[in-house]
Amino acid sequence: MSTSTSPILPILTAIIGVLGTAFVRRILERRPKLTAYVSGSAPFNLPDNLSIIFYTVVINNIGKLKANNVHVCHERLPKLFQVIPPSIEYSVKDLPNGGKDVFFNALVPGEQVTIAYMESAGFVDIPFEIKFDDGYA
Numbered sequence: 811m812s813t814s815t816s817p818i819l820p821i822l823t824a825i826i827g828v829l830g831t832a833f834v835r836r837i838l839e840r841r842p843k844l845t846a847y848v849s850g851s852a853p854f855n856l857p858d859n860l861s862i863i864f865y866t867v868v869i870n871n872i873g874k875l876k877a878n879n880v881h882v883c884h885e886r887l888p889k890l891f892q893v894i895p896p897s898i899e900y901s902v903k904d905l906p907n908g909g910k911d912v913f914f915n916a917l918v919p920g921e922q923v924t925i926a927y928m929e930s931a932g933f934v935d936i937p938f939e940i941k942f943d944d945g946y947a
Contacts, residue, residue, distance in 0.1 A: 842871055842877035842878075843871065844869055844870065844873070845872055846869050846940045846947035847867070847870075848865065848868075861931030863930070864926070866926045869917070869922070869940060871918065873919055877917045877942045877944065878944075879913070879914075880913070882912040882914075882940050883910075884909050884938070887902065889929075890928040893912070895923075898914065
């Protein structure tokens with residue numbers, strides 16, 4: 811006596827698996843995702859024995875949704891910094907530990923912001939934390 815199974819069941823199982831995987835993947839991908847890159851510091855020696863260091867932090871929303879409440883926290887924020895492009899609105903807030911927070915209300919999908927820093931040589935404080943409502947960069 812031979813038992814045969816219907817070929818429909820494996821095909822149906824495969825189709826449900828593919829559709830289920832696609833559905834879960836779509837749900838997981840429809841979220842904001844921030845990436846951050848820190849450039850190497852570039853020292854410059856100026857006349858009168860002055861030295862400065864220049865470095866940048868690039869933050870990019872590579873996700874599918876807007877990243878809300880983006881915080882770039884510093885233990886010590888240099889006095890000389892620039893947000894690029896200048897059209898992006900930001901504010902600087904005091905942190906409870908005495909540090910400073912460069913705050914952006916939102917970064918839309920595909921939006922990139924660069925923060926350029928310039929400070930005296932010998933002390934470089936690269937941002938130690940970049941966070942937003944959905945996690946960390």
